[in-house]
Amino acid sequence: MEEKYVKLQHVKELLKLIKTRDSFHDWSDEYEKFDQKVKNTIEWLERNAKEITV
DSSP states (O other): OOOEEOOHHHHHHHHHHHHHHTTSOTTSHHHHHHHHHHHHHHHHHHHHOEEOOO
């Protein structure tokens, strides 16, 4: 498995989205909206993670 890294700033933004999402009931529209943002952010991080070169 290759090792990759992402910027701390981007991880903090993801954590902020997760915290906001988790402040809503999981059956609410707001939860669904933020859950999609969380999923999109994770996908973006995976696509844009930089490979660690040694």
